[in-house]
Amino acid sequence: MITIGVLRKKTNQDNSSRVHRTKDNRAKRKNTRLLLLVLVILLALTATIAGRSIVSDLLGVQKWLINGQDSLRSAYIAAEKGEFDKSQLNFEQAQNSFMDAGIIMSKPGVTMLAIVPVANSNLEAVRRLTEAGIEVAYAGEALTQASTKFSKKQGKFDISIDNGMVDIKPFIEAQPDIDRAHLHVLQAMAAFDKIPDGYLIPQIKSAKKRLGEELPTLKTLVSKAKVTFDVLPGVMGGEGKRRYFLAIQNNAELRATGGLIGNYGLLTVDNGAIKLDEFDEILAIDNPAKPIDAPEDFAARYSRFEGARIWSNVNMSPDFPTVSRVLLKFFESVRGEKLDGVITIDPVGLSYLLDAIGPLTLADTGVTIDSGNAVEWTLVKAYKDFPQRDTRKDFLADIAQAVWGRIITGQVADKSKLVEQFGLALSEKHMALYSTDESEQKIAESLGYAGELMPTTNDYLQVVMQNHGANKVDIYMHQEIKHTIDLRPDGSGLATLSIDISNKTPASGLPTYVTGENSLGAKGGLSNTWLSVYVPKGAQLLSAKLDGEAGVIEINREKDKTVFSRYVKVPPGANKVVELSYELPYVLVFDKSGIDYRFDWQAQPVINKPTVTSRVTLPDGFAISELPDGFARKGHNAAYSGTLSKDKSFDFGLIDNR
Structure with a gap:
């Protein structure tokens, strides 16, 4: 009985212990749940704060990308106008904006999002956009560095032209900067090409679209600058004297390349020194004694018009390179001299140049010629006011020589605009260039300045x-x-x-x-x-x-x-x-x-x-x-x-x- 009593007592004690342990466990579980709840709340608060921070960071990236792209656009516009001080400032602002975006992208909270698939593609897109933007800004910095080699007038690009001499030294000194800019543009294009094609949120998609629109503009700008700086010293006689045929076309009597060649000049360029050796009406040069050798298709189309024998019909083909080669053979046949190229301009091109040169007054007649009346004077009023052929010929020659004289003596109202107006005339084929140097000719064709019949399969x-x-x-x-x-x-x-x-x-x-x-x-x-x-x-x-x-x-x-x-x-x-x-x-x-x-x-x-x-x-x-x-x-x-x-x-x- 004692044993039984002891056992019962022990059992009662065990039961009492179990009750206490159960209560303790329940309390512990309750405390654990409470602790977990607190942790969840803390984590949620932390995540919310971190999330807000990340969202804030991403919005910051978006802002800097937009600011950078806006600065780039302003820089391009200023550069194309020759306003290089303004362009440099805008490129610096773009560089700072893209670098600020890059700093944000390197934050741990932002990089952690890379494990999320959709977030990853968007982060990669932003990273590549930032990388491309920085390269673009470096390119702009190099371009503006190149501009420092040139003199400036009121913050604009100013070509040094004095007494018939163009200073080609700045073009040579600026070549390394232009090459550096070209390299950065290529790297920017490479970064842009790595932007994912997957789902992108609208803001990033928009940023990609904008940069995609800006990059080709910059590439064109830098590529043109590179090829120009590569060839210009040679074209300007920096590697030996050059002689060019200057053809003045008359659009009032149309030919395929613009108009009848009514006047001509001979241009000598030697280490930047430019001289117009001869200027006269085209009739002053004899026609070749017999037709020259011309390409088969040229001969087939234009031999009936004596296109391979008379100056008045030499430019019946719309392909200016072919016309130039035939024309140079004409000149060699008659004068016995091989020239290095052909430059042509018509009254419309002349009016474009006068827009930068400013008005000029002819000494013999007192007539003032400007961009607004150049076409009318050369193609209409000259025939009315000067019915005598010799008087009219002298009047038209005076206009051409006055314009030329202002250019080579540097008496130009806006030299940076003169570069712009040359580009306009060339792009519309109211001017065209041909060089017997194959590499220079290919560059003229790539720039759209050669007036060629476009080779295409389209x-x-x-x-x-x-x-x-x-x-x-x-x-x-x-x-x-x-x-x-x-x-x-x-x-x-x-x-x-x-x-x-x-x-x-x-x-x-x-x-x-x-x-x-x-x-x-x-x-x-x-x-x-x-x-x-x-x-x-x-x-x-x-x-x-x-x-x-x-x-x-x-x-x-x-x-x-x-x-x-x-x-x-x-x-x-x-x-x-x-x-x-x-x-x-x-x-x-x-x-x-x-x-x-x-x-x-x-x-x-x-x-x-x-x-x-x-x-x-x-x-x-x-x-x-x-x-x-x-x-x-x-x-x-x-x-x-x-x-x-x-x-x-x-x-x-x-x-x-x-």
Whole structure:
């Protein structure tokens, strides 16, 4: 019994201990849950604070990226205007902004987000955007460093020209800086290309889009600067004396490259020293005794006009490099001297230069010529006010020599603008350059300064008017060009073209030298135009009409183009409409990335810029994924309208949804 009593007592004690342990465990679990709850709350608070901090950091990155891109845009604009002090300040601001963005991106809280897939792609995008931005800023810094080699006037780029001498030393000294800028731009492009294509939040996607728009601008700017600085010392006689033929074209009597060559000059450049040795009317140079050797397609197209033998028709091809080679053979045949290149300019180009040079007054006549009246004086009033040929010839020569004299003596109102205006004249082909040095010529072509018939495998168009009436009425001629292309699923296309040519020559008040009284049939202001339409090789003509009536079209080949040609006679106050339709076997490009339609449209340098329209019609089931600048969506299709003063290239991205 005792034993039993003891056992019972022990059992009671055990039960009591269990009760106490259970209460203790419950208390501990309760405390643990409370502790966990506190920890969760603390973690949540910490995460919230950290999250807010990270969000704040990311918003800061966004702000610095936007600030950097805004500064870059301002820097480009200032650099293109020659305002290099302002450009340097903007590039420095851009560099600081991108570096601030880079500092934020290196914070631990931000880098921790890299383990989250969506966040990772966005962080990588921001990182690459920042990297590209810093490289761009370094490029800008190098460009502005290059600008310090040149003198400045009121913060603008100022070329040193004094008494016919251009100081080429700064161009040589600036070359390393330009090369450094070019390298940084390439590195920026490489960083940009590494930006992920996955899901990006709108702000980062927008930043990518903006930088993607800015980088090509900078690349073009720096590439042009690099090639210019690479070749300019040689072009300016830094590596030996150069001699150039200067051709002055008259757009009132159209030729393919701009106009009849009415005057010429011989330009000598030696280590920066520039001298106009000779300036006269083109008739002062004899024609070659016999036709010179010309390219086969040039001879086939233009031998009937003696294009390979007479100066007045040497520039009937729209390919200025070919014209220049033929012209230089002309000169060598007659004078026995090999020249180093050709420079051409017309009255429109002259007016562009006068915009920077400022007005000038001719000593003999007291006439003031400026950018606003240069074209009118050279192509209209000169014929009215100076009916005597010799007097008129001297007047036109005085204008050209006065402009030239102001340039080579440095008497230019705005030298930085002069560089800009040279670029404008060259881009519109109112000036063009040719060099017998192959490397220099390739650079001129890459810059768009060579006036070449564009070699391309894309869809292509150029409309060329030439005066075959031996009068001066083309200043009154206007064109309206309407182009359409119906694309097909198999890659072919049906093109139609309407060219409305109107003659607005006044009915009275013009001398007969302008309106024409000659054996070629152009009388009383009649326009006798030889019209040529350049299209892709392999194009098949389907129909040709003049004012709705079927007509005969001549089909030729020049370079890599098919050419449709015919004469169009337009009386004063009238218009004529030429309509063509032609088949294009291959105009769409199919590859793994999608479908492309590319269209190159070249301009002829004329007085009155043609008004143009283009309509691109897609096959059923196709859609536009990428629309080029200038075109607008018109339902299922796309349309463009404007004026054509420069060569244009359009690239469409298409999708086949069938």
